[in-house]
Amino acid sequence: MAFGSKAELVIEEYNENPRKWKRQRKHFIFALCLAGVVIIGLIVILSLEVAGIARIGGAVNERINGGGNTDARVGTTPSPDALSQTCLTPECIRAANVLVSGLDPSVDPCQDFWQFSCGGWLKKNPIPADQRYWGIDSTMGETIKSTLKTMLETPIMRDGELSSERKFKQFYQSCMDTEAIDKLGKEPAEKMIENLGGWAPLGDWNATSWDFFTALITAQYTFDRSVLFRFYITADDRNSTHNIIQIDQGGLTTDRSYYFENETTSTFYIAYKEFMVRIAALMGADENATEQFVQDIITFEKSLANITIATDAPERIDPDLLYNKLTLGELEALSPSVDWVSFFAHNYDDITNATEVIITNRRYFGNLSELIDNTEPKVLNSYLVWVVMRGYLHLLSSDFRGAMEDYQKARRGTTKTQDRWKTCQSAVNSQFGLALGGLFVEEYFSPESKTEAEDLIARVKDVFVGRLDSIYWMDEQTKEAAKEKAYSMKYKIGYPPMAINTTALDDKYKGVNISCADCYLQNVLARIPNDYKESAERLKKPVDKNRWYMNPQVVNAYYSSTSNQMVFPAGIMQWPFFDKNQPRFMNYGMIGAVVGHELTHGFDDSGAKYNLDGNLEMWWQPEAWSGFEESTKCVSEYYSTYSVKNMTVNGKLTLGENIADIGGLLQTYYAYKNWETENGPERTLPGLNRTTHEAFFISFAQSWCGEYRPKYLKTLIRTDSHAPVSVRVLGTVSQMKEFAEAFKCPKGSPMNPAERCSVW
Numbered sequence: 001m002a003f004g005s006k007a008e009l010v011i012e013e014y015n016e017n018p019r020k021w022k023r024q025r026k027h028f029i030f031a032l033c034l035a036g037v038v039i040i041g042l043i044v045i046l047s048l049e050v051a052g053i054a055r056i057g058g059a060v061n062e063r064i065n066g067g068g069n070t071d072a073r074v075g076t077t078p079s080p081d082a083l084s085q086t087c088l089t090p091e092c093i094r095a096a097n098v099l100v101s102g103l104d105p106s107v108d109p110c111q112d113f114w115q116f117s118c119g120g121w122l123k124k125n126p127i128p129a130d131q132r133y134w135g136i137d138s139t140m141g142e143t144i145k146s147t148l149k150t151m152l153e154t155p156i157m158r159d160g161e162l163s164s165e166r167k168f169k170q171f172y173q174s175c176m177d178t179e180a181i182d183k184l185g186k187e188p189a190e191k192m193i194e195n196l197g198g199w200a201p202l203g204d205w206n207a208t209s210w211d212f213f214t215a216l217i218t219a220q221y222t223f224d225r226s227v228l229f230r231f232y233i234t235a236d237d238r239n240s241t242h243n244i245i246q247i248d249q250g251g252l253t254t255d256r257s258y259y260f261e262n263e264t265t266s267t268f269y270i271a272y273k274e275f276m277v278r279i280a281a282l283m284g285a286d287e288n289a290t291e292q293f294v295q296d297i298i299t300f301e302k303s304l305a306n307i308t309i310a311t312d313a314p315e316r317i318d319p320d321l322l323y324n325k326l327t328l329g330e331l332e333a334l335s336p337s338v339d340w341v342s343f344f345a346h347n348y349d350d351i352t353n354a355t356e357v358i359i360t361n362r363r364y365f366g367n368l369s370e371l372i373d374n375t376e377p378k379v380l381n382s383y384l385v386w387v388v389m390r391g392y393l394h395l396l397s398s399d400f401r402g403a404m405e406d407y408q409k410a411r412r413g414t415t416k417t418q419d420r421w422k423t424c425q426s427a428v429n430s431q432f433g434l435a436l437g438g439l440f441v442e443e444y445f446s447p448e449s450k451t452e453a454e455d456l457i458a459r460v461k462d463v464f465v466g467r468l469d470s471i472y473w474m475d476e477q478t479k480e481a482a483k484e485k486a487y488s489m490k491y492k493i494g495y496p497p498m499a500i501n502t503t504a505l506d507d508k509y510k511g512v513n514i515s516c517a518d519c520y521l522q523n524v525l526a527r528i529p530n531d532y533k534e535s536a537e538r539l540k541k542p543v544d545k546n547r548w549y550m551n552p553q554v555v556n557a558y559y560s561s562t563s564n565q566m567v568f569p570a571g572i573m574q575w576p577f578f579d580k581n582q583p584r585f586m587n588y589g590m591i592g593a594v595v596g597h598e599l600t601h602g603f604d605d606s607g608a609k610y611n612l613d614g615n616l617e618m619w620w621q622p623e624a625w626s627g628f629e630e631s632t633k634c635v636s637e638y639y640s641t642y643s644v645k646n647m648t649v650n651g652k653l654t655l656g657e658n659i660a661d662i663g664g665l666l667q668t669y670y671a672y673k674n675w676e677t678e679n680g681p682e683r684t685l686p687g688l689n690r691t692t693h694e695a696f697f698i699s700f701a702q703s704w705c706g707e708y709r710p711k712y713l714k715t716l717i718r719t720d721s722h723a724p725v726s727v728r729v730l731g732t733v734s735q736m737k738e739f740a741e742a743f744k745c746p747k748g749s750p751m752n753p754a755e756r757c758s759v760w
Contacts, residue, residue: 087683091582096685098576099586099695102702110745110752114729117701127707129416135706135725140574141555144440148553149421151439152428164505165439167514168432171523175424180518182397186283188521189396192388193283195222199385200378201285201293212372212380213339217346224528225388226250228304228368231344233535235543235562236358237323240614243539245344245357247331249308249364251387252301254411255719259305263298267711271410273298276386278403279393296379297386303375307367311719312653315361319561319606319616322360329353335365337372347532348539394423395521413709429551431527432509437552437570438499445494445552445570452580453493453573453595456587457566459671460595461486467667467760473627481619482603485612489602490565494573495552545614557594559601562614566598577703583682585692588672589699596664596671600760603663604656605632634757635659639731644724645710647717654723661732663760665700669738672696693742701729 104119127134152172158165174180196215198205219225230250236242252259258268273294280290315321328340328351345351359365372380393404405417428436465483468474474482498504511530514523538544545563550556555571568591575582578591601607608628611619620628632655639658640651651658676682682692690698704725708716713724723731733739733751740752748754 085683086686087583088686089581091579092683092685095576095582095586096687099685099698099702100687102705103698109743110740110749112730113697113701113733113739113743113751114726117698117729118705118726121702121705122707125705127709130414130418131709132412132414132712133706133708136576136703137555137572138706140571140577144553144555144571144574145422145425147444148425148428148436148440151436152425158502160506162506162510164432164435164502164509167509167512168428168435170514170517171431172424172428173517174514174520174523175427176420177518177520178398178420181395181520184521185397186400189283189389189392189400192223192392193385196385196388198381199283200382201280201289202283203289205378205381207377210377210381212377212384213342215381215384216338217343219384219388220343221347221532222528223388223391223525224531225391227384227387228372229365233539235614236325237319237562237610237616238325240562240610241542243541243543245348245355245539246360247357247365248360249368251304252308253390255715256305256308256310257718259302267410269298271407274410275403275407278406279389279400282399282403293382293386296382300375300379300383303371307364307371309361309364312650315363317606317653317656319609323616324359324362325356326359327353328355328357331357331359331365334362335369337369348536392521392524395524411711411715413711427524429553431512431524433551433553434496434499434548435505435509437495438502438505440553441495441570442500445573446580449573449578449580450493452587453568453578453591454491456592456671457491457493457595459674460592460599460667461489463667463670463674464596464599464663464760467670471760473631474624475621478619478621478624481612485564485602485619486599488564488612489599490563492546492548492565492567494568494570496546496548499552557598559598559607560614561602561607561610561616564602564610564612564614566595568594568598583685583692583695584675584679585672585682585696586699588668588675589696590703592668592671593665593700593703596667597660598664599667600660600663601656603760604659606656628759631757631759632659635662635759638735638757639723639727642723642727642731644717644726645713647714649717649723649727654721657722657728658731659759661728662735662758665732666736666738666760669696669736691742697733697739697742701733704729 102121107116109116193199197210228251231247236244263269276294393400468479513526552570554569557568611617636651636655642649706725735756745752
């Protein structure tokens with residue numbers, strides 16, 4: 001119901017839904033406050049403009065190092081005509097404050113556009129002590145977290161037995177009750193160990209009775225902990241309407257590269273060993289047993305790292321190489337140390353030797369069987385129980401949590417543990433994310449926002465399709481197929497319908513028994529049988545291409561190759577990334593670049609191998625594919641020239657994301673230009689003294705303002721398919737002549753190189 005002008009309507013709505021009344025009251029108060037701020041802001045800005053000293057961000061147009069255009073647009077008295085071209089709405093004032101305050105005007109944008117755009121933001125926003133990375137997207141996430149905290153801590157509105165709201169709020173309460181958790185001490189861990197058949201370091205393990213396979217089943221289906229391999233129920237890449245079991249390598253504590261560091265000096269080994277010693281001591285292991293346990297784990301995980309395929313290897317990137325279909329009977333012949341049929345038959349129906357699965361790498365699973373056979377049962381026991389335990393230490397008493405937190409600090413470079421409410425909220429997101437997200441979107445995502453976003457997406461699609469005609473290395477047949485795939489690409493915005501359907505949500509979580517507010521671990525484990533039941537049902541059915549793989553409140557987006565669709569949760573459709581009332585150049589530069597990025601993923605080095613129906617199938621003509629590979633090679637080699645804090649970016653590992661960044665920004669730029677053609681040019685922002693096209697690129701760059709702690713950056717560069725945020729800005733804009741034209745960058749300057757890479 002819309003906010004009514006009659007008191008009766010307000011009272012009726014308050015009685016019907018207290019949360020809506022709270023929202024209206026909040027909006028009314030906010031409007032009054034905003035009006036006051038705007039009036040003051042207008043007076044100040046107009047005074048500064050008329051006086052000729054509007055320096056909100058300093059001399060933002062001043063160039064250094066002799067590069068670029070040095071026209072003196074700041075500090076001069078603007079003409080009446082210039083004033084008339086300045087936007088002074090509340091939304092423009094807010095946008096100006098964001099963009100100007102983020103700048104470092106002492107830097108020439110043609111020399112280092114990242115530092116120019118984000119230098120001011122970085123100075124004002126140091127990384128919080130409990131964070132390994134901090135960026136503009138992090139601040140958006142913190143705002144959402146604060147909102148969700150309020151929602152989680154309000155009284156339960158629907159208190160029925162099946163109420164999903166009751167369940168996730170009681171789950172949150174049980175997480176927050178650290179006093180009840182601490183009273184249990186090590187008892188929950190002891191029960192885990194008992195279920196797994198004992199633990200060698202404690203001396204309660206029986207070599208005769210303990211069975212590795214039985215413990216493997218318990219670890220997976222009782223505790224939801226994958227040991228040595230992981231599996232998913234997912235779409236068959238070559239038959240995307242059919243669900244199938246996909247099995248992947250797994251079992252390491254961190255990326256395999258860390259296991260090849262010097263064991264004496266490596267910060268990973270030092271922290272990891274200390275972590276294991278503390279946990280073993282808390283469980284009551286004596287010194288000798290602890291020493292043996294630590295050495296056994298290190299030795300075994302090193303052996304596992306040796307057979308694990310490296311993150312940047314072609315076998316971990318190329319979807320053709322990741323696709324290895326075989327029957328379980330054939331898998332047992334390849335890897336006989338695991339009874340694969342019995343393992344999956346424990347939870348899934350109609351599993352036989354003839355059941356087809358996909359494994360990501362034959363070499364790994366062949367070597368895995370050999371590793372199991374050559375490892376003493378005592379070591380297998382120590383390792384398997386350790387894998388399960390380390391996955392639950394954060395749910396135990398403060399001494400166990402402290403050991404886990406200290407290990408994480410050492411690995412991430414943080415110095416503080418995050419607030420308990422944030423930890424508990426993350427747990428709710430993990431266990432009941434869709435239900436919690438439903439509360440969020442009802443208040444913070446409007447139908448009008450969705451309509452505006454849909455128009456933006458359509459424009460970006462049109463640009464992508466239109467630009468295909470100019471791709472010189474692509475023949476007409478392949479161009480037509482690419483156009484058809486682009487126009488067939490679906491999108492989802494905001495949230496799935498189930499998120500606001502309380503009946504459907506209650507049904508989804510009906511098998512989750514949250515029966516107490518003082519038994520956190522028990523509540524976590526209660527979710528597992530329901531998840532595996534849902535997983536078993538999904539395997540029997542065709543792929544549900546309407547299924548969401550992110551919760552509505554997440555500040556992120558994704559493209560699914562097997563569904564050929566983009567998904568933009570409500571969390572990323574928030575200010576400053578998106579606001580239907582703010583300047584379009586800011587929307588297009590921020591969320592528009594995200595849209596273009598996800599669309600281009602359908603045509604990156606991996607997505608390009610899937611057809612319009614989401615099947616892994618070569619739809620390209622051979623000559624066109626050769627031209628595509630040559631273009632992507634240029635991008636890979638170019639990004640490998642970047643380094644951050646003396647660590648070199650891996651152009652092969654980040655290739656898909658880099659293709660999507662460059663193509664995405666290019667498409668959304670021209671989509672914005674098309675919008676301008678239809679609607680007329682926008683007015684500029686007060687104090688920024690930049691054209692709307694320059695403001696578009698600044699908006700894009702500032703969407704990536706952020707900083708990493710060195711230890712986390714090291715892990716990211718080794719393992720992440722995304723380049724560091726500074727490289728995502730510099731690498732993208734430097735490959736666009738449109739950027740150089742907007743900022744009048746001299747030829748040969750860092751942001752206007754003589755040669756460029758271009759795919760889309």
